[in-house]
Amino acid sequence: MKIAIIGTGLIGGSLALDLQSVFAQATVLGIDQNDAHLDEALSLGIIHQKATFEDLPEVDLVIVAIPVDAALQVVPKILDLIPDHALVIETGSTKKPICELVEKHPKRRNFMATHPIAGTEFSGPSAAIKGLFAGKTNIICEVEMTTFRLQEKALFIFKEIGMRIRYMEPKSHDKHIAYVSHLSHISSFMLGKTVIEKEKHERDIFDMAGSGFESTVRLAKSSPEMWTPIFKQNRKHVAKSLDEYIANLQQFKALLEGEDYDAIFEEMHGVNRIKEILNGMGKKF
Amino acid sequence: MKIAIIGTGLIGGSLALDLQSVFAQATVLGIDQNDAHLDEALSLGIIHQKATFEDLPEVDLVIVAIPVDAALQVVPKILDLIPDHALVIETGSTKKPICELVEKHPKRRNFMATHPIAGTEFSGPSAAIKGLFAGKTNIICEVEMTTFRLQEKALFIFKEIGMRIRYMEPKSHDKHIAYVSHLSHISSFMLGKTVIEKEKHERDIFDMAGSGFESTVRLAKSSPEMWTPIFKQNRKHVAKSLDEYIANLQQFKALLEGEDYDAIFEEMHGVNRIKEILNGMGKKF
Structure with missing residues (x-):
């Protein structure tokens, strides 16, 4: 063979x-x-x-x-x-x-x-x-x-x-994978960018970074050669997921600026069930 | 003692x-x-x-x-x-x-x-x-x-x-920690929210999630009791970091909608040095 x-x-x-x-x-x-x-x-x-x-x-x-x-x-x-x-x-x-x-x-x-x-x-x-x-x-x-x-x-x-x-079906795959995979990569790349741009004295500042930051920014190490054509081929679904993500971030910012801490608590509390969702899959990562 | x-x-x-x-x-x-x-x-x-x-x-x-x-x-x-x-x-x-x-x-x-x-x-x-x-x-x-x-x-x-x-100094701590820790938590919570909102048939869809999504959304499991008062006390620095993050996401979306794939490649390539920055810290996560 x-x-x-x-x-x-x-x-x-x-x-x-x-x-x-x-x-x-x-x-x-x-x-x-x-x-x-x-x-x-x-x-x-x-x-x-x-x-x-x-x-x-x-x-x-x-x-x-x-x-x-x-x-x-x-x-x-x-x-x-x-x-x-x-x-x-x-x-x-x-x-x-x-x-x-x-x-x-x-x-x-x-x-x-x-x-x-x-x-x-x-x-x-x-x-x-x-x-x-x-x-x-x-x-x-x-x-x-x-x-x-x-x-x-x-x-x-x-x-x-x-x-x-x-x-x-291929279309359904491409739509849903935009949310559970492609969007995570953009979120991570742009988080890395925001922090790098801000911090001139990198060594000092990244000393302050813990495992949380490392985890959230991990996908920003991914290969641009692989990811550019993925974003190109799945452009419409990715752009839509990115729109929804940005809208959620803007809403969070509005709650913060309006000092509505009860609503901020409820936002986070609602998303906490990601714990059960991920566990429920019985996956080992 | x-x-x-x-x-x-x-x-x-x-x-x-x-x-x-x-x-x-x-x-x-x-x-x-x-x-x-x-x-x-x-x-x-x-x-x-x-x-x-x-x-x-x-x-x-x-x-x-x-x-x-x-x-x-x-x-x-x-x-x-x-x-x-x-x-x-x-x-x-x-x-x-x-x-x-x-x-x-x-x-x-x-x-x-x-x-x-x-x-x-x-x-x-x-x-x-x-x-x-x-x-x-x-x-x-x-x-x-x-x-x-x-x-x-x-x-x-x-x-x-x-x-x-x-x-x-306390002020400097609070400013920089907004970028390397507090912002990561919001990015992760809102990613979790975006995906949960989108997906009605959760089990089907989260079956498509891999270790990349799991890593990026990990902080969305964090305690709202702990994080609400952190966001409250560090509101101004957090809001500023969030502004910059949203602006970067919007710029990425504009590149995607304008189909400027060379620029998208360069964006990711530029952020890739997060690899060396994190390694350079000599940290073990």
Whole structure:
């Protein structure tokens, strides 16, 4: 069995490590436009061989884990090149553009659109973690568009690496993920910006920062190469979520300026149930 | 030696546990207006005895770890009651109001205003953690107002429990802490609110939330009892930081609506150095 990992960063690299356990006999090929990443992935044992698109006619499984704008460029080419029995799993943070793009492709039934909700704020092969996906959710879009035999293969893999499956329509995925993921990133980036702008004597001031600030600003370490195309592809939903977030912040500010501390208390008290909501999911973070 | 812990929650409880190690022979008294917390603190071994203000004339050290509005009520009474040799350490998140309040108190030199930058989003005695303060920063305000012998005593304690010391003026503390702590809490509460408001079918949607959302929204679990008086006392600095944060979010939204993706990339790239800033502090979170 031959597996091609296209994009040997955090997600592709972590999947490569897990797939080596699931298919002990498989050869894992790495394809990446960043040759330094490819060398790094090879030396870390994430892939067995460096490869190119010319190797795709020989592979059984392709993982696409690259920025969502690049995915729109290369997924049709990958589908053109793979053999008829191969499965292509794409893993980006937006699902509508890629699903629309491949809708009429002759090999649409070899393709599966997924979004594994897993990751860290780091990137590149050195960020890859074996076991990253255990206990995490994988969202599969338009599952019925993938041929049944390849659905089974994909589900076998996701089960082996410990993922829970949720099925969603691409549009619904993109709308809701704007709130629970994309908005968090903007909130965090702009918090980091506000504090950096304010503070000239950084060392002094960041000495005052505790684990709360660190937690809230963690996503501001994320890769702009990955996130710019996500915001582009999901622009409308992201802008809407950002509008609602700004309106809530403005309302909070108005309560503060009006010194309505009972209302401020009630605001926070109401949101406190995020505790039960997150616990209720039975998730381990 | 007798130590009184006033407020047996996360901070007071954690300090009580550490102080039992520093002063193995000490008796730790607990004072709390919540009698259930006091019973819990006793059963968890956080305190040795339940006590009241009537016991204060017998104590050598008082830790005040209660909401900042309550501190303004009780610190003068505590200073009235303690013996001449005793040290009172207050630990709230705002420093100017308490320092102004005790400025002319006859026992001002028995008082030390501190802000240990440590904690979690949880509260109450069950949230107390032994070793919470190791490697963390403690901000001491107006150190010169505390008598030298009691400064030495306080510094001995902070050294024993592993804290780094930073000296600041109360006004400067309150201004900067608005950015690195208070603003993070509002950002997180309002993110939680925005997502909860949007999502009617919560279980479905929060299944899509990953560790990034969890991290960014973590502070929204914080106690409104503790945070309402902090926002009240630091209203002006908090409102200013909130203004700047909202302006940055609006500017990001304008870039998104104008589809200026180069500028969006540069925004994120610029904030990415939060990575080096946080690492540069040599902090362990």
